[in-house]
Amino acid sequence: MQKRLDELTVKNLKPESKTYYCTDTTDVTKKGFGVRVYPSGAKVFIFRYKVDGVQKLLTLGEYPSISLKDARDEYLRAALKVKDLRRGSKDGADPVHERKKGKELRIIAEHENKKAPTVKELVQDYVNLYAKVKKRNWKEDERILNKDVVSRWGKLKAATILRKDIIGMVDEISLTSPSSAALTLKITRKMFNWALDKERIPMTPCLGVTAEPDKERTRALSETEIVTVWNKLDSLPMSGEMRNALKLVLFTAQRRGEVTGIHTREIDGHWWTIPAERAKNKREHRVYLTATALGIVAEAIAEAKASKEKAEARAAKKEKREAWPAEQEYSGYIFPCPHRTKDKAIEGHALSVAVRRCLEWPLKDKKGKPLFGADGKPATENLIGTDQWTLHDLRRTATTLMSKCKIGFEHRERVLNHTMGKLDRIYNQHDFDDEKQIALETLERKLNSIIIGSENKVIPISAGKKAA
Numbered sequence: 001m002q003k004r005l006d007e008l009t010v011k012n013l014k015p016e017s018k019t020y021y022c023t024d025t026t027d028v029t030k031k032g033f034g035v036r037v038y039p040s041g042a043k044v045f046i047f048r049y050k051v052d053g054v055q056k057l058l059t060l061g062e063y064p065s066i067s068l069k070d071a072r073d074e075y076l077r078a079a080l081k082v083k084d085l086r087r088g089s090k091d092g093a094d095p096v097h098e099r100k101k102g103k104e105l106r107i108i109a110e111h112e113n114k115k116a117p118t119v120k121e122l123v124q125d126y127v128n129l130y131a132k133v134k135k136r137n138w139k140e141d142e143r144i145l146n147k148d149v150v151s152r153w154g155k156l157k158a159a160t161i162l163r164k165d166i167i168g169m170v171d172e173i174s175l176t177s178p179s180s181a182a183l184t185l186k187i188t189r190k191m192f193n194w195a196l197d198k199e200r201i202p203m204t205p206c207l208g209v210t211a212e213p214d215k216e217r218t219r220a221l222s223e224t225e226i227v228t229v230w231n232k233l234d235s236l237p238m239s240g241e242m243r244n245a246l247k248l249v250l251f252t253a254q255r256r257g258e259v260t261g262i263h264t265r266e267i268d269g270h271w272w273t274i275p276a277e278r279a280k281n282k283r284e285h286r287v288y289l290t291a292t293a294l295g296i297v298a299e300a301i302a303e304a305k306a307s308k309e310k311a312e313a314r315a316a317k318k319e320k321r322e323a324w325p326a327e328q329e330y331s332g333y334i335f336p337c338p339h340r341t342k343d344k345a346i347e348g349h350a351l352s353v354a355v356r357r358c359l360e361w362p363l364k365d366k367k368g369k370p371l372f373g374a375d376g377k378p379a380t381e382n383l384i385g386t387d388q389w390t391l392h393d394l395r396r397t398a399t400t401l402m403s404k405c406k407i408g409f410e411h412r413e414r415v416l417n418h419t420m421g422k423l424d425r426i427y428n429q430h431d432f433d434d435e436k437q438i439a440l441e442t443l444e445r446k447l448n449s450i451i452i453g454s455e456n457k458v459i460p461i462s463a464g465k466k467a468a
Helices: 007-012 068-087 095-115 119-134 138-153 163-174 178-197 223-233 240-252 256-260 291-319 348-359 391-404 409-416 422-427 433-451 461-467
Strands: 020-024 033-037 043-051 054-063 271-274 285-288
Touching (some): 033 068, 043 068, 054 095, 068 095, 119 138, 138 178, 163 178, 240 291, 240 348, 240 391, 285 433, 291 433, 409 433
Antiparallel strands (some): 271 285
């Protein structure tokens, strides 16, 4: 059927028992444009043409969802592509082939999108496949990513996270802690860069995002603050493991995670050997344990043993078996996780949290509900009585005291297990055990003189408050 197509003509086309075509004769140059009418009454604008002798049919849209004018415009664009294709022009194309190709690409894209990881899945893959293999402190990466990234976008596809989302996250965290914002951005950028390298995402949203650099920390506790902290420790609301770990950080100048992860197998007499896999610079490190440090370790071992004996006694009674013999020597983590769900040490981060909570202890009313200040922020109390400080400030404090006692720079650095450079690492094979022992014994004497006023006594660990 052929007719001059206008809006009224198209509207009045009646369905028949079979599908039929009505070709437009409005303009002889518009060859192939028309309407296909189905027995159901549906009307679809079409374009019929040939390419290389093969008949093609392109649907332009269903009437009345698409008007006759819009259908003609669509037809003209398609007809021009066919004309250029026949002439061999680079602008030519087969509209049916283009549409089919577009559909295939959409199906592929949809399939790829279904396979694309969510943010939560990406974090899990990054931790398991990269962080656990490459990073000693992978647990800290996992904690930060879960707290700051998964909590925000866990169910979203990782590829949908935009640069503005990352900026928003950094700005929000910066309001309370610029240093935390910088650390979160650093770890998040590392994860997205890893995902980009592994072709898990098409681009990283962290490109060009910066965090306001935190001020370089130079905090070291004064001698008065050292006394205050020492005297307060035994009365603070934290576990015995936490208290002893804090004391050991001060007397050994070692990192919080290295201290909390100490195991009985690492101790041989006065020497504590931190294995390479636990050291920040991946180099085995020997730490001399002074009399005070050994006292702290002995007390921590006694507490760990007593706690284990109680747990074993309860388990033995429940399972109706013989309990763990009390005379058996304790072997395990010296600062074990108090939950004891797994055989592991307390986390270094947990130690930092314990200190921070004591410096900003939340106040509650008689019913246990949190109290708030006039500014709407939670009301807190400083249970320690000093200005804010962190675990690393204790390490800096110990280093400062060694410096005051004329311990040389290189010997202090050896105690801290700082990397001294490639050439020194290759050519200088001296173990510095004697120098480290002298440095830490000097530190012990200085701390004794500050806390109990004598360089010739060893601090009674359990009675620090009384001794002072």
